[in-house]
Amino acid sequence: MAEIAIPGVSDKYKTNDYIDALMKKERIPLTREQESLDRYKEQQGAWRGMNQKMSALRDSTKTLYSFENPFNNKLANSSDERAITADPGREASLESFKVDVIQEATADRFLSGELDKNSKVPKGTYTFEVGEKKISFNWKGGKVTDFVNSLNKRGSNTLKASLVGVSNGKSALSIESLKTGEDNLLVFKDDALTYALENKIIEKSKKDVTTFGESITEFENPIDEESLANPKIPEVEQKGMPPLTKTFVEFDKDTGKLVVPPRSGFTLNIPEEFLETKSEVFEFSYSTQQVEDLTEELNIKRTTRPELPEAGDATFETITVLNEQSETDLPPVPLDPLTPISGHEDFYVHNKDGSEVQIPTAGLRIDEESGEKTVALPLKNYPDLESIVVRNRNTGTQINISQFSTYDEKKNLGYAPVNPSSVAQDAIIKYEGITITRPTNKIDDVVPHVTLNVKAPTKETATIDITSDKESAKNSLIEFVGRYNQVLAEMTILSENKPEVIEELDYLSDAEKEEAEKKLGMFQNDFSLTNGKSSLRAITTANYRWSDEATITMLNQIGISSRASGSTGGYVAGQMRGYLEIDEKKLDSALDEHIDEIKNLFGYDSDGDLVVDSGIGYAIDKQLTSWVQSGGIIASKNSGIDTKIKASEANIRRLEGQLSSKEAKLRNKYGQMEGTLNNLNAQSSTIKSFANGGKAE
The missing domain is CATH 3.30.70 (Alpha-Beta Plaits)
Structure with a gap:
């Protein structure tokens, strides 16, 4: 039986090899275009990598001259961190102070x-x-x-x-x-x-009560109402009434109560120590007692006038001489008699500014057994309280007052x-000998820009030192140098086709070196990289005289330069390319002695408008911004590459379409040829069969 050959499926005549050979030549333009596309993408990736490194350097540089620059960071060291620590703000002064912790703030x-x-x-x-x-x-x-x-x-x-x-x-x-x-x-x-x-x-x-006003010597005459800032003398007062006085105020030996007779009064000053607690309450109880009214006796005294005798005469024989009447002036008889006063047992709060506030007595709590009314004066309601004034204006009523007392209402809830396990109390500390009380253990209003953290009582006076955070500043400078060198190395790799520029970077891993080799000399004809390197090197070697008194004006003065390692003589490739090095001892010394000047070296305000406009940090930031900002150098480069990528992708799609069409035509053509050859072979077999007498081979 003859072999069955299916055109396009079997490869009896090796047509696939012929087609692949023909198509390989046709694919050369596509291969070249695909290589171009890969190259464009690698270039775009290289620019993105450059953008990342420049952005990192820019961020690091901004940190060195911005408001949050590390040169203003402060540290606090406490000699007794078990008892008290501190968190200084950036504006805290460099100082040392002493603190005693009496007690920490606690909660119930x-x-x-x-x-x-x-x-x-x-x-x-x-x-x-x-x-x-x-x-x-x-x-x-x-x-x-x-x-x-x-x-x-x-x-x-x-x-x-x-x-x-x-x-x-x-x-x-x-x-x-x-x-x-x-x-x-x-x-x-x-x-x-x-x-x-x-x-x-x-x-x-029970309440923890303290009494005061227990001796008659503590009482003074009631303050003259005429002397008050805003006198409001009640209308019941009448001309001719005796003035209020403490003369007859006394303690009753039997009852122990303070007796205030009619037309009497007093002023009781509050002891100063009782006025220090805001939750203090002053309290006393009183009752009234009817006594003989003074009005009738007073009226009699006011209306009684002396009777003058007749002037008399003298007679001699028939002559009589009359004496002249005395010219003595007697007081006029009052037109209106005094009237009794009742219901005016008045109590006042006398304030430190000289004003008075009458204490309302209506609705006071009354003891059912004694009938006494209780007056309570919370200091929170009378914050300027200085003394208590009692004025018994009555003419027939006596006031009996119990002892004056005081208690802390916060501690006397019953x-x-x-x-x-613990009870609520304030933190109490002594700052430089001054006693300070606060409700929390975080005290931020004693030392400017410093928060004190109270933890436990101190055994000995603690000393807190506020110093500059030199370690933070040093780490920021080291980070800046590292990122600067990364940017400079990346620019050198992309712009120079010299293998030694990679070998010089001994800190690169094998994988990083392999990646760098792919980018080596990728933009060697791009002058923007060469110019960029020159600008950065010029910035780091320039002199920045931020004031006439400045002593630190260059980066190499703080131990950062391309020759900081001290190598002299001979050729050192890294130094020639501008990579920065750090002399750590020199940097430490500069930070110890000139940290504020180093801050100004990286950024300062040259024209007094409170905006940083000069310095190494400012200049590098400005330089890098032109590269990494939207619409900047790198964005423009990538935009141009994007255009090439799109054009290349379009060419690839076109070439792939052409190749697909070409291959289809070839396969169709060779398929037809295979079909024809198969037919010819079949006819040849038939002829041979007849020639052999109809016998199949």
Whole structure:
């Protein structure tokens, strides 16, 4: 049987080899175009790499002269970091100061008595207060673990609850304020108060009260109302009434109360130490007692006039001489008699500025047994309080006053913790001998631009030194030099076709060297790179005299230059190409002695408009900006390459279409030829068959 040959499938006549040979020649333009496209993409990648390195150098350079330059960074060293540390701001002064920590600020943290593992918290309204913050929610009742979770969800940054294991199967509920300071006391209200009392978190306590005004010598005459800045003398005062005086004010030996008779009064100065606590409350109680009214006696004295005798005469015989009547002037009889005064037992707060505020007495709390009214004067309501003035204007009423007392309302809520882990208190420190109190352990208003972090009481006076962060400045300079050299090396590799420029860079890895070899001399005819290198080298070697007194005006003065290693004589390729080196000892010395001048070397304001406009950092930034900015040199280069890439891709698509069409035509042509040859072979076989008498071969 003859072999079956299918045109285009079988390759009996080796037509595929003929077609591949013909197409190989046809593909030469496409191959060249694809190589051009790859070259364009490599060039674009090289420019992108250059852009990245230049941008990194630009960022590093900006850091050296911007507002956040490392030369303004400060460090704080504390001689007792266990007790106090400091965080200086960039504007902090270089100084040393002494601090004593008396106590750190703490918050209330109370523990309950022992609770069973499955303890329940009853249903109710649970209210907690921390300073001015209030947390209140309705609890449906349930396990104490669920109550803790509910309270923590609402507590946010104010309150925290947790369960502390104290023994097998027993826990204690911890409720903690998250705000320090004595003004941020933890207060239980509503059902929270009931629960806290029942579970021994808090207990009832007595007020811590201090008395004053216990001696008659502490009292002075009531301040003359005529001398007040804004006198408001009540209309009940009448001309002829005796002035108010402390003369008859005294302590009753039997009752111990201060007795203020009619038409009496006094001024009681508040001791200065009681005025230092904002939460202080001054309190006294009083009652009134009816006594004999003074009005009738006063009126009698006012209307009684002396009776003058007759002038008389003298007679001698028949002559009588009459005496002349006396010319003595008697006071006129008052037109209106004095009227009784009642209901004017008046109390005043006398302020430091000389003004007075009358204390309202309507609606005061009255003791059911004694009938006394209690006057409470919170210092927060009377911040300028200096003294208390009592004026008994009445003519038939006596005032009986109990002892004057004072207490801190923040510490006298009527309850005290049973098991406090800590109690709310302010931080107290001594700064250079001055006692300072603050509610938190971060104190930022004592030393300008420095935050003090209070941790624990000091055993000895701590010394805090504010110094320049020279290490930060040094690291920034090292980073600048490294990135500068990377940019210079990249520009050299791209612009020079010399293998030694890669070998000189001994810090490159094998992979990086291989990558550099692909880019070697890629833009050797591009003068922008050559000019760019020259500009950068000129900037780093220039002199920047930022003031007439400047001593540091060049980069090589701080140990940074192309010859910083000290190599002299001979040919050193790196030095010739402009790579920077660092003399570390010289740099350390310069940072120790001239850190502010180094800052000005990298950027300063030359025309007084408060904008940096000169210096190494400013100049390099400006130079690099022309390369990396939108529409800059690198963007323009890549834009031109983009155009070439698009044109090349279009050519490739066109050539690929032409080749595809050419190959199809060749395959069709050779397929037809194979078909013809197959037909001829078939006919030849048939003829041979007839010639052999119809026998197949």
